[in-house]
Amino acid sequence: VSRISYVNGHYVPHAGAMVHIEDRGYQFADGVYEVIHVCDGQLIDAGPHLERLERSLGEIRIAMPMTRRALGVVLTQVIRRNRLSFGSLYLQVTRGVARRDFPFPAHTAPTLAVTAQRMHPYSAAKVAAGVAVITLPDIRWGRCDIKSIGLLAPVLGKQQARASGAFEAWQLDSAGYVTEGTSTNAWIVDRQGTLVTRPADHRILNGVTRLRLMTLAQDMGLAVLERPFTVAEAQSAAEAFLSSTTTYLLPVTRIDGAPVGSGQAGPVALRLREAYDLFVKNSAARALS
């Protein structure tokens, strides 16, 4: 199957999916995005993702390009036309095309682009191995709660992580507290077994997977506490892990080279990942039935 993308009302071969060079997304990062997981050809947690999209757009005063319901139809079409079973949809909305000038243009329709990405599920062995993270200063802007396409700082951070042989970089605010990873939320499990993650303020993106994991953890009888934590605290925690739409949950076994807890994937993280995995499969099955 050749890849099909969607741009402003047209389903086009991916290679020919183009936007104008004066699209404000290209010249000003004047837009926002979402990544939605697809399992068994079904969108997972589409509701919360599209709600968040609408919130991000509202914060920067871009209109929704169409109703949430119509957007759902487009997303479903992109899945079908790509025969996508397991992977993700990426959707991006920008303020549209206008002669370059900083203020909002007067009469411009937003641009909507959607692409599909095929993925492979993480193997049990890969999950069990855990991942390493490094830490670096959080140099991002003050509104990380908006899922904006202005991602140069996270790009540089992720690149630095990979160049150091790590999977992710945890970013630190000026007081030394972890905000989040460059594309994932950050968690620890303290010695009492409580899950700790930063409150969703302006310094982090309130992950849909983050919220889902909080609910699942509570269902499992685990305590969840939203408060900032330091690197030292994370390194001496019982466990640490990260979460995102495409990684689900991955145990963090090393932080800046130091082992976390036993240095192995922790039991709480692995149980919670199993619960999330089941949630995804059940969501897909429910949508199919």
Added chain:
Amino acid sequence: VSRISYVNGHYVPHAGAMVHIEDRGYQFADGVYEVIHVCDGQLIDAGPHLERLERSLGEIRIAMPMTRRALGVVLTQVIRRNRLSFGSLYLQVTRGVARRDFPFPAHTAPTLAVTAQRMHPYSAAKVAAGVAVITLPDIRWGRCDIKSIGLLAPVLGKQQARASGAFEAWQLDSAGYVTEGTSTNAWIVDRQGTLVTRPADHRILNGVTRLRLMTLAQDMGLAVLERPFTVAEAQSAAEAFLSSTTTYLLPVTRIDGAPVGSGQAGPVALRLREAYDLFVKNSAARALS
């Protein structure tokens, strides 16, 4: 004359100047830009602009898309093909097109896009009227010295200024010092006649016009001091002004509604603008001869 733009080796009608939706400039703001003034069909201060482009690219490890000399040829072609006499060239370099993923892609050529904009010189009356600025918190990232296309915070700031009937917004760091405008540098003239502007650290873009004005001021026997200043200091200064490639220098006569000095365009600002105007005209004449 219909507008002609340049994209990756091709001079194309502006309406058809497109890039791929997976260009990293579109999905990650993974790129940088320059705006170069054109007077009498000649590039003004092209040298410092292309030097700064190379520096910005170096800081985020994108290769120059071609030599500085070859880039100069492209820019000249865009001027000619648009028969551009007075206005500006906008050039943007991104990390290129790749399947969406945060780390740098392995084998991707940078994208270069160039557009021309026709402008009208500011009238003497408009300059003499001065402009109003508002102030707001600087929520941008920590590397404003890189001229990145991640401009959502400046876009929101400029829009807020225009909605308040002001020309520009001066952004304030957490200590209450002015960093710069959303697309201009900020200056005051103190009661002793000294020009004061923030040092070029990571919090501001080191404007080419800013540097040129510093040289011209010194040639005129004016003292220039690089240090941060507060809003209160600016409001009680003898004069204030802003500078940029396309505005040259504009007197700031009101800050958050309060008059600066006499509330009229100041004599130092007007003399310095005249000197800059002459510098532009002489540069163009020298290039033509």
